[in-house]
Amino acid sequence: MFNLIFPGNQTADESKRLSPDTQAEEEEEDDGSPEEYVARSGFTGSGSDQISFSSGDRLLVHAKPSSQWWWAELRGVIGYVPAGYLRKDAAEGEEEEEEEEDPWQDDEYFGSYGTLRLHLEMLSDKSRTEAYRQVILSNCASLRNKVVMDLGCGTGIISLFCAQLAQPSVVYAVEASSMAEYTRQLVKQNGCEEVVTVLQGRAEEIELPEQVDVLVSEWMGNCLLFEFMVESVLLARDRWLKEGGVIWPSSAALTLVPCQADSYYAEKMAFWERPYGLDFTPLQPLAQQEFFTKPKFSHLIEPNDCLTAPCDVLNLDMYTLQVQDLEEIKGQFHFCVEKSGVLHGFTAWFTVHFESLETGGAAVELNTGPNSEPTHWKQTLFMLDRPVSVYAGDSISGTIVLRRNPIWRRHMTVTLHWNINSCTEDTDNCQVGTKSFPMWR
Numbered sequence: 001m002f003n004l005i006f007p008g009n010q011t012a013d014e015s016k017r018l019s020p021d022t023q024a025e026e027e028e029e030d031d032g033s034p035e036e037y038v039a040r041s042g043f044t045g046s047g048s049d050q051i052s053f054s055s056g057d058r059l060l061v062h063a064k065p066s067s068q069w070w071w072a073e074l075r076g077v078i079g080y081v082p083a084g085y086l087r088k089d090a091a092e093g094e095e096e097e098e099e100e101e102d103p104w105q106d107d108e109y110f111g112s113y114g115t116l117r118l119h120l121e122m123l124s125d126k127s128r129t130e131a132y133r134q135v136i137l138s139n140c141a142s143l144r145n146k147v148v149m150d151l152g153c154g155t156g157i158i159s160l161f162c163a164q165l166a167q168p169s170v171v172y173a174v175e176a177s178s179m180a181e182y183t184r185q186l187v188k189q190n191g192c193e194e195v196v197t198v199l200q201g202r203a204e205e206i207e208l209p210e211q212v213d214v215l216v217s218e219w220m221g222n223c224l225l226f227e228f229m230v231e232s233v234l235l236a237r238d239r240w241l242k243e244g245g246v247i248w249p250s251s252a253a254l255t256l257v258p259c260q261a262d263s264y265y266a267e268k269m270a271f272w273e274r275p276y277g278l279d280f281t282p283l284q285p286l287a288q289q290e291f292f293t294k295p296k297f298s299h300l301i302e303p304n305d306c307l308t309a310p311c312d313v314l315n316l317d318m319y320t321l322q323v324q325d326l327e328e329i330k331g332q333f334h335f336c337v338e339k340s341g342v343l344h345g346f347t348a349w350f351t352v353h354f355e356s357l358e359t360g361g362a363a364v365e366l367n368t369g370p371n372s373e374p375t376h377w378k379q380t381l382f383m384l385d386r387p388v389s390v391y392a393g394d395s396i397s398g399t400i401v402l403r404r405n406p407i408w409r410r411h412m413t414v415t416l417h418w419n420i421n422s423c424t425e426d427t428d429n430c431q432v433g434t435k436s437f438p439m440w441r
Ligand SMILES: N=C(N)NCC[C@H]1O[C@@H](n2cnc3c(N)ncnc32)[C@H](O)[C@@H]1O
Pocket: 001, 002, 110, 113, 151, 152, 153, 154, 155, 174, 175, 176, 177, 179, 201, 202, 203, 204, 218, 219, 220, 221, 227, 229, 232
């Protein structure tokens, strides 16, 4: 898991990592006059306060209330625009060599996997790590003499499980970060060098000496797709997986549920109502913008926060999924409210399945939802701008769209559209809502 750009609720030690907030502070102090920016790519605004633009449009930026959303003007229309879609327009004659930032942000990304913090977090996650161990254990007989690729092996834990619990002919452990040199030491330290070969490099670029029978990877990010490491897995599948080979995980599902989030709402919004007997409610619009614009990663939803039964909104088949499918993935949902309560938002989590190498063998499942052992991913909470009371029998239906950022290739925007239909016959009130959540650019 990797927090490329930290959400508003980042912890103190994470705040020192480069994030747009830091970049915004580093930009020269502006003198308040609007600045001209050029759109790197087109954007379709959602809601009344965002403006749409096309690639190449010149926008006048009047204010930068946050690192994610700026207040800008285009052809007389003013509204919020996503800062990541804009680049400064070089002044006339000024030779501004704008250092084009890597859209994959690989320096930060692989740089952070070169330290132990994230590997310790992943290895300390027993649910995650034991699930992969169970996959190897339950397929140990079929893995005999097989050629395996472990994509993004990190410290090599999956490769070591393969060598320790089964007898594959070889495991190619591919790792792009500097952790690879330590992974080699761990392989040797555990007497697995006969079976495990560590290759340092990006999976898309390294050369394997042969095709593989099994491609295994732990690629899942927050809300399943964040980091978009899945693209590397699909490219490796197409290039290195034998016809009839097995990919682990074999499938992935994203699950959604309408939920209450009383304590989070109280902590970030209700707090301003009467702090120390004073009325701080004029700050609530700021709180909404700052705390509810982005999803909340690592949210732990209690089962009784769920207002309905959850619903799988996306199902990905790792054998047929194509890289271009990742640009925009749509899902639908229909929930029946089981108990009256307050709809503060929606919570998402994922489940992956590992099919058995033996025909008819049992699949292994890794479920990161509230009814399973917690994992380091926990769940992802999408807070609505305003809570809505809902009643048993109401229905909540709508769509979820995961739209990959056309510029920052590890990021996406999650857009929710919902209709709340009251069940009481005498009122035909149907509340409609929509909100887009940048993750993170
Ligand atoms: N969300 C996750 N599971 N992240 C695990 C990412 C692990 O895979 C490594 N990794 C990610 N993408 C790649 C890639 N294309 N090639 C090789 N290693 C990769 C990364 O350095 C880290 O050790």
